Amino acid sequence: MDIDALKSAHPDHWKKAAAIRALTLDAVHAANSGHSGMPMGMADVATVLFEKHLKFDAANPEWPDRDRFILSAGHGSMLLYSLLYLTGDAEITLDQIKNFRQLGAKTAGHPENFLAKAIETTTGPLGQGIANSVGFAMAEEIQRARFGAKLVDHHTYVIAGDGCLMEGVSHEAIGLAGRQKLSKLTVFWDDNNITIDGKVALSDRTDQKARFEAAGWHVQEIDGHNPEEIDAAITAAKKSDLPSMIACKTHIALGHAAQDTSKGHGALTDPEQLTAAKEAYDWPYGPFEVPAEIKSAWEAIGQRGAAARGDWETRFSAASGAKQKEFERQQNGEAPKKLSATIKALKKQVSEEKPKAATRKSSEMVLEVINPIMPETLGGSADLTGSNNTKTGDLGVFDVDNRAGRYVYFGIREHGMASAMNGMALHGGVRPYGGTFMCFTDYARPAMRLSALMQQPVVYVMTHDSIGLGEDGPTHQPVEHLAISRATPNTLVFRPADTVETAEAWEIALTQQKTPSVLSLTRQGLPTVRTEHKTKNMVAQGGYVLADAEGKREVILIATGSEVEIAMQARETLQAEGIGVRVVSMPCMELFAQQDDAYRKRVLPGGPVRVGIEAGMRAGGWDRWLLGERGREAKAGFIGMDSFGASAPAGELFEHFGITAEAVVAKVKDLLG
C-alpha cells in the first residue's frame, strides 16, 4: 500500500482519517488489549461516511430522525469511539478514550448500547450488527409509513467484516433485507482478506458480491482507501431501490508493520512499531493528541447535521399535538393508558366464560385486543404463523408496497428474526414480538441473549412449550429451554396457566422498558384456572396462591403453565384423603424473586413438603423454590422431565414420562413419609 500516494492525493481527508488511526493505536496501547487493525483499515470509509453522508447532530445523539451507524464488526470499537470523540459527543470524551476497556468506562471492549446514547447497538458477537440493521431499516420504513417522510426519513449504515459475513445469521439478514427491498440500508464490507486464523481463504472462498446479488442486493466494489470512490459509492447506494452492499478493498492495520496480516487484527502494542506507523502517517503528535485544526474539522462534521435537526424540530412542532404526542409515546416505548383497562376487560370476560384453550390461542385472544390499541406493536413469526397464533386480523402484512403493514413473514429465520427485532427495538417507535416453537429458542439464542444484555423489551412468543407438542418428537420438544431463558440475566420468562394469566403476562411484557420477555405457551388446550375475576395483575407477583389448603396445610404444590391443571387435580385427590394442599401458580420466577421476603414467605411458608411440577428440567430454576434460598426450609420433590422427550400423542407422553396427578400424589405421600 502506497501510503504516501494516499496522503498526497487527499491531504485533508488523510489527516482526519489519521486521527482515527492514531487514537486507535494509542488507546489499544494504553489498554494493552483490543483490536487495532479494523479501525485502521476502515478509517477512510468511516471518515467519508461521517463527513459527506451520515445525517447526525453530535449534540443530539437521540434525535429520532438521525441516520443510524452500526458497527457490526464490534471488535473495532475504537473506530466508533474515535468518531464519537472527534465529532464532539458529550459522553465519549478524551478521558473515556484514555480509559478504553477499563472498569466503569463507557469505552468498553465492544460497543455497549447502554453505556452511551450515541452507541446504537451492542456488537461483538459477529453478524449481530448486520442482522440488527435489518430491523433498524424496517423500523424506519414502518415509522415513515405511520408518521410521514417529514418526520421520518433516514438511512442505516453498517460496517461488517468477514466474520459477520461468514456467520449464518448474516444469510438470514441479507435474505430478509433483499426480500423486503430495504433500500435505505447500506452495508460496507471491510474486505481485508484477513481473519484471526489467517487469510480468509483458509476457511472461505465465497464470492460475497455474487452472494449479495443472489439475495437481491445492489452491489458495488471500491478501493476502501480512496475517498472519491467511497463517496461515489455511497451516493449510488442511496439512489438504489435495493439494499446496498459496498465491497471495500482495504488493508487491515494500514501502515503498521502488521498490515495485511492476522496479527494486525488484534492488539498492536509494540511501541516502536507504533511510532513507525505514526511516522508513516505524518502524525508527529503525542499519545491521544489531536491537533486543534483537525479536531475542529471533525467537530464541524459533528455539527453538520444541526441545521437539518433544527428543520426537523420545526416540522415536528408544526405537526398536530396529537401526532407529536403519539410519536413521542411510541418513541419512548410507553404503553398506552388504555392497556390496563383493556386487559382487565378481557380477564373479566375470560374468567366468566372459562374457555378451554391452548395458551398459544390465549395469546392470540390477547393480541386481538392489544394490537388495535397499540399501533406500535409489530408481530411476526419464523414461518409458523398459524401455529404461533401471532397474526391478528387488523395488522396487515409489511411488504414492499405496504410499509404500514404490522405483520412480518420472517421466513425460516429464527435467529434473523430475533436479531431484527432487537434492531427495531433499538431504533425506537416499534414494539416487536415474534414467534417460533419454544425448542427453537436454540436458533434464536444469540440474539435473545443480546435482547437481555442490551435491555430491549422484545417479546418472544414461544409456543409448543413441552412434550405437549406431541408427535413431532424430541427435536421439537423443549425440556431445557425454560432453564436456558431463566438462567439468562434480565429476562422475564412467563409460563401462564390459562388465558387470564396469559393476558396478565402480556400486559407486563408490553410495559417493560428494559427487559425482554419470553412467553412459554402450550400447543394443547388448558382449562381456565383463574375462574374468579381479580382486577389485580396476579402474574406481576411472579407466584401466588391459586388454591389454599383446606384444613392443616401439609403440602405446597408449585406448578407452572400446563402443569397447574395437574397440581389442581392432585390437590383434589389429596384433599379428599384429608391432606391439606396449597397450590401455588408460579408463572414468572423472576418476578417472584423480586417480591419482598414477607410476601415470598407468605406464599411459600417453611414447613409443608413442597413438590414442583413442570414438564421441563428441574434445573430450570426449581431448587430455589423447592428447597429455599438458604436451604433447610422444606422436604421437597419434583415432577418433570429428566431426559429428552419422544414422539407420540401428547397425552401418552405425559403418562409415559410420569407427569400426572397420580405421580404428584405418590410423590407427596412419599415425602410425607
Added chain:
Amino acid sequence: MDIDALKSAHPDHWKKAAAIRALTLDAVHAANSGHSGMPMGMADVATVLFEKHLKFDAANPEWPDRDRFILSAGHGSMLLYSLLYLTGDAEITLDQIKNFRQLGAKTAGHPENFLAKAIETTTGPLGQGIANSVGFAMAEEIQRARFGAKLVDHHTYVIAGDGCLMEGVSHEAIGLAGRQKLSKLTVFWDDNNITIDGKVALSDRTDQKARFEAAGWHVQEIDGHNPEEIDAAITAAKKSDLPSMIACKTHIALGHAAQDTSKGHGALTDPEQLTAAKEAYDWPYGPFEVPAEIKSAWEAIGQRGAAARGDWETRFSAASGAKQKEFERQQNGEAPKKLSATIKALKKQVSEEKPKAATRKSSEMVLEVINPIMPETLGGSADLTGSNNTKTGDLGVFDVDNRAGRYVYFGIREHGMASAMNGMALHGGVRPYGGTFMCFTDYARPAMRLSALMQQPVVYVMTHDSIGLGEDGPTHQPVEHLAISRATPNTLVFRPADTVETAEAWEIALTQQKTPSVLSLTRQGLPTVRTEHKTKNMVAQGGYVLADAEGKREVILIATGSEVEIAMQARETLQAEGIGVRVVSMPCMELFAQQDDAYRKRVLPGGPVRVGIEAGMRAGGWDRWLLGERGREAKAGFIGMDSFGASAPAGELFEHFGITAEAVVAKVKDLLG
C-alpha cells in the same frame, strides 16, 4: 401437473414412486398427524437415487462404505421410512409404518438416528441435515486418506427444502463445503416454492442457484418429477469436482387436492381427498398395501448393493490384520488402550512440575500427547485457533490437497462447525473436537443439543469461560452458559481446575461412546491444585474432596474451575481462624450425580454450611449440591454472578463482582452466624 403424462412416460418408475406416496398418505392418515407433502413431492428424486445411484445394501445398514442418505427436510420422515420399508430394512417394518408417530415406534415424527440403524442422522430442526452432511463428506475424505479408496469411497446425498436453505446454518455449511471442494456431496433442493406460511416469496426471493455458485458449488436445475433428468443430474454431480446442488422443481403433495399449497406441507388426512389422490396415482390398493411386484422391485433395489458390499468385505479381509483392527477400532469409536497410560504419565509429570497455566493451555498440553496416539481425532476451531489452543503440532491441516490433515479451519462458523462435527461423529471413524469462546455456545447451541439427543461423543472446547476473559466485555463473557449445557440431558460439562483435572476430563470425554462433552476452560492462568499424583481419574467421580478440614468440619466449600483456587485461599484464611473447611472440587456435576448415595454423602455430608463458588449463575445446577436433593441438608450460600459481566481487566472484574476469597470468608461467617 399432468400426472397422466408422468405415469405413461415412465410406468415402472411411476409405480415405485407411487408406493412412497401411498404409504405416506396412509401413515399420516393413521397417525392423524405428520407431513405428507414433501414425500409426495420428492418421491421421484428419491426413487431414482435409490434405484440407480445410492450404494447401499439394505441387509447391512451399517456397512461402513455405504453411501449416506441424509433427509435434511426431516419433517418428510415418511419418505425415509417408506424407502427403508420398501427396500427391506429389517427394522422399519410395515408394522412400524403403521405405527408412525406412536409411542415406542421407530418411525418417530422426525427421523431419530438412535431408533434404527439405517437412519443416518436426526433431522427436523431445519438446516441441520445439510450441515451434518458436510461433516459426513469430510469424514469420508479423511477416512479415505487414511485407509485408501479400496476401503472408503462413498458419496453423501442430501434432500433439503426451502426451510433448510433459509436457515443461517445452511450458509455456514455450504461455505465450508465449497471451500473444501467436497465433491462427493450432493444436495437435492426440493424447490416446491412452498413454506408453512405460504409461497416462499412471502419471505424470500433469494436466487438459490446463484447463491450456491457463489459458494463454489456445481449447480444444476431439473424437473424433479422426470426420472431421466434426475438420473442425468446425479451422474453429472458425481463427475463434478465440486460439491453439487441440484435444484429439483417439484410439486408439493403431488396429485392431491392440496398440491402446490402450504396446506400440502402438513397432514393430509381427509379420506375423500386421500382416495382421490390414490385414484390419480392409479393406486387401487388398500391402506398400507403394496402389491408384491412393486415390493419385489423395491427389494431388488435394496439388494442391489449386496455384491458391492461383498466385494468390499473381500477387500477388507485382504487388508493387513493391523489395518483391519485399526479401521474397526476407529469405526467403533473405541479409544486406544494407550490412552489411559498416556494420561497418567502426563498427570504425574504435571503434579510434579506444578505449572501455572490457563486450562485452555492445559488442554493443549493434553492434546499434544493425545493426538499422536489417537489418529481418529480431528480438531478445529471457529477462527480462534490461537485462543482455543486446539491445534497441536502433528495434526496437519485438512485441505483440498491434504485430506490426511486432521485440523480444520472452520472459519467464523460456530454453528456450522458443531453441526459438521455431529456429521463426522455419525459417519464414524472420526472423533471430532472443536473450539470457540464459551459464550458462543449460543451460536453452536442447536447442534450441541443434537449432539446430546443423537448420542454423539463430540467434544466442545469452550475457552474464555467466565469474566476471566477480561476486557472484551459482557458480549464475550459467559455467565449462563454452564447452566445451559448442564440443563441439557446427556451432556457432560467439565470445568477443570488445573492441568491434572483437564487431562482427566479429556480422558473421560475421549472414551465416551454416546455422550458429548463440553470443556469449560479458562483464558487466565491457574495454579496446579492437584499437586499429589493419583493414578485414579478423580474427575470421573464428578466431585471429590480436594482438601479436607483440619479440626472440626464446619464448612464445605464447593468450587469448579478457576474458582477452586479461590476456595483454597478462603480455606487457608478460615483454617487460620480455627474454622475447619473442606474444599470439594466439582469439575463435573453430571458425573457426581451418577455416583452412589454413599459416595455423595461422604463428599457432602449433612451438617456443615456449604458455599458454592463459580463465576457463573447459581442457576447453573448449584442448588442441588448446596441445599441437598430433598432439602434440609445444610445452610448454604453462593458466590458467583447474578448479572452480565463488564469490560475490564480480569482481576478487577473478580473484585468488582465479589468473587474473591474475602467474599467467600465473609459469606461463610454470615452463614455460621
